[in-house]
Amino acid sequence: MLRKPLLSYLCVLALVLQILPGTFAGSLPSAAKSVVWGPGLKAKVVLPARYFFIQAADSDGKNFTRSPGEKTFEVKISSPTEPFSRIWIQVLDRNDGSFVVRYRMYASYTDLHIQVLLQDKDVARSPYVLQGAVYHEGCDCPEPDGKVWAEHMHCPASFPQIDSDLSLFPEVHLQSIAEEIPSRFGQRQSLCHYTVKDNKVYIKTHGEHVGFRIFMDAFLLSLTRKVRVPDLEFFVNLGDWPLEKRRPPEKLHPIFSWCGSNDTRDIVMPTYDITESVLETMGRVSLDMLSVQGSSGPGWELKSSSAIWRGRDSRRERLQLVKMARAHPDLLDAAFTNFFFFKHDESLYGPLVKHMSFFSFFKYKYQINVDGTVAAYRLPYLLAGGSVVLKQDSPYYEHFYSQLRPWQHYIPIKADLSDLLDKIRWARNHDDEVKKIALAGQEFARTYLMGDDIFCYYFRLFQEYAKRQVTEPEVREGMELVEQPTDELFPCYCYHTQAKDEL
Numbered sequence: 001m002l003r004k005p006l007l008s009y010l011c012v013l014a015l016v017l018q019i020l021p022g023t024f025a026g027s028l029p030s031a032a033k034s035v036v037w038g039p040g041l042k043a044k045v046v047l048p049a050r051y052f053f054i055q056a057a058d059s060d061g062k063n064f065t066r067s068p069g070e071k072t073f074e075v076k077i078s079s080p081t082e083p084f085s086r087i088w089i090q091v092l093d094r095n096d097g098s099f100v101v102r103y104r105m106y107a108s109y110t111d112l113h114i115q116v117l118l119q120d121k122d123v124a125r126s127p128y129v130l131q132g133a134v135y136h137e138g139c140d141c142p143e144p145d146g147k148v149w150a151e152h153m154h155c156p157a158s159f160p161q162i163d164s165d166l167s168l169f170p171e172v173h174l175q176s177i178a179e180e181i182p183s184r185f186g187q188r189q190s191l192c193h194y195t196v197k198d199n200k201v202y203i204k205t206h207g208e209h210v211g212f213r214i215f216m217d218a219f220l221l222s223l224t225r226k227v228r229v230p231d232l233e234f235f236v237n238l239g240d241w242p243l244e245k246r247r248p249p250e251k252l253h254p255i256f257s258w259c260g261s262n263d264t265r266d267i268v269m270p271t272y273d274i275t276e277s278v279l280e281t282m283g284r285v286s287l288d289m290l291s292v293q294g295s296s297g298p299g300w301e302l303k304s305s306s307a308i309w310r311g312r313d314s315r316r317e318r319l320q321l322v323k324m325a326r327a328h329p330d331l332l333d334a335a336f337t338n339f340f341f342f343k344h345d346e347s348l349y350g351p352l353v354k355h356m357s358f359f360s361f362f363k364y365k366y367q368i369n370v371d372g373t374v375a376a377y378r379l380p381y382l383l384a385g386g387s388v389v390l391k392q393d394s395p396y397y398e399h400f401y402s403q404l405r406p407w408q409h410y411i412p413i414k415a416d417l418s419d420l421l422d423k424i425r426w427a428r429n430h431d432d433e434v435k436k437i438a439l440a441g442q443e444f445a446r447t448y449l450m451g452d453d454i455f456c457y458y459f460r461l462f463q464e465y466a467k468r469q470v471t472e473p474e475v476r477e478g479m480e481l482v483e484q485p486t487d488e489l490f491p492c493y494c495y496h497t498q499a500k501d502e503l
């Protein structure tokens with residue numbers, strides 16, 4: 001009995017000691033010891049929004065693990081040749097002692113100077129000078145050599161998912177797929193037939209609902225502005241469900257889809273959702289892999305110890321989920337923001353709740369990822385937020401799932417959700433372990449799911465597919481050119497094309 005007060009005293013002391021090193025009460029980061037790194041400091045990494053990181057460290061070189069204050073660092077970007085540069089800069093506090101700096105350029109510049117300041121002192125090796133031409137997203141200036149581009153981008157040599165998807169297609173006969181795919185799928189499905197020839201994009205659509213082609217068009221145009229893409233001819237499935245249900249030795253058709261499944265043999269690409277968010281970072285879209293890192297809510301200890309889910313009723317398990325939440329509000333907050341697919345039964349699954357900002361999800365420790373029509377495309381953002389993801393087992397997958405490990409990057413739950421409540425209870429009782437999984441999931445997202453990773457994935461996919469084409473890609477009858485948008489206000493001067501003209 002006597003030991004109990006002592007024990008709790010020690011616990012409080014331990015808690016204080018645990019918090020103290022992170023808060024650095026009164027201590028400021030050091031300009032000399034803080035670290036700055038990332039692709040946004042390289043002229044040749046052209047991205048819609050460029051980004052880099054700052055890690056705050058004290059004068060002993062010890063990294064901060066909590067925010068030293070949102071306004072600690074100031075970033076200025078300027079061009080010596082252009083006094084009025086059109087660059088939008090944001091410094092996002094990741095709340096863990098580090099920051100993401102992102103900037104979007106609306107014109108191209110030469111010799112960009114990036115200054116990172118801490119109370120007017122240059123941080124680390126600031127100013128960083130990006131020498132030579134620094135192109136903006138709209139600049140049509142492809143690097144002629146794909147190998148050189150991939151090196152600048154630090155693209156991995158291969159991706160396991162690409163290797164496994166393409167292993168089923170050792171040879172692609174373009175003439176036959178040009179005839180067979182539209183006649184097999186073109187009536188009932190919505191497809192785009194693309195040809196990339198001399199780095200120009202051509203398209204023919206099949207089916208009625210082809211609105212989603214805008215995502216693929218935009219991405220192909222963006223990629224071909226940055227690098228010369230091998231000549232290609234391929235089909236993109238614009239629908240939710242993957243299509244190729246045949247199995248070898250039946251003849252398979254190569255179809256690029258945004259979602260794969262255990263029962264189909266489509267070639268997966270990054271979803272239109274993450275693709276668009278990469279292109280529109282600091283543009284039309286507010287949720288992207290960078291903004292989510294700056295909005296990850298309170299630190300782990302201050303997050304609510306319950307699970308959160310919001311969405312629409314696009315799958316039966318989601319009904320199950322909401323029903324469970326109504327029975328166990330202490331463990332789980334799950335509600336519909338929309339009824340569309342199932343009979344609207346308010347008494348069981350209601351009431352509908354107002355839409356909740358995605359960023360508010362991160363007030364909770366446990367994020368639930370349950371399939372919708374297919375895989376729920378929010379997973380990359382959920383992983384990046386710093387909460388832990390409880391992911392339903394599912395036959396559906398996105399391009400990166402094969403690199404994700406259960407118990408390392410997320411907590412697995414059964415397809416029928418029967419163990420969900422137990423897993424939440426388990427998580428509550430294993431907080432340190434669960435926090436580690438949350439951090440590993442976040443690290444995964446930061447390493448594999450950023451804008452440059454998405455560009456690399458598509459590029460490697462196109463390169464590998466191109467190697468398998470046994471005939472020349474052609475601009476087929478009925479195809480039209482997908483034109484690059486023209487920017488009359490900020491035309492760019494492209495050194496690559498100049499070099500070619502001079503030859």
Ligand SMILES: *[C@@H]1O[C@H](CO)[C@@H](O)[C@H](O)[C@H]1NC(C)=O
Binds near residue numbers: 035055061062063
């Ligand atoms: C501090 O953080 C930087 C950036 O993540 C890392 O490279 C470095 O190893 C860390 N330093 C220490 C002492 O942990």
Ligand SMILES: *[C@@H]1O[C@H](CO)[C@@H](O)[C@H](O)[C@H]1NC(C)=O
Binds near residue numbers: 262393394395
């Ligand atoms: C789908 O395949 C993956 C990888 O082989 C497996 O882990 C998962 O359990 C499968 N899920 C379903 C529901 O078929």
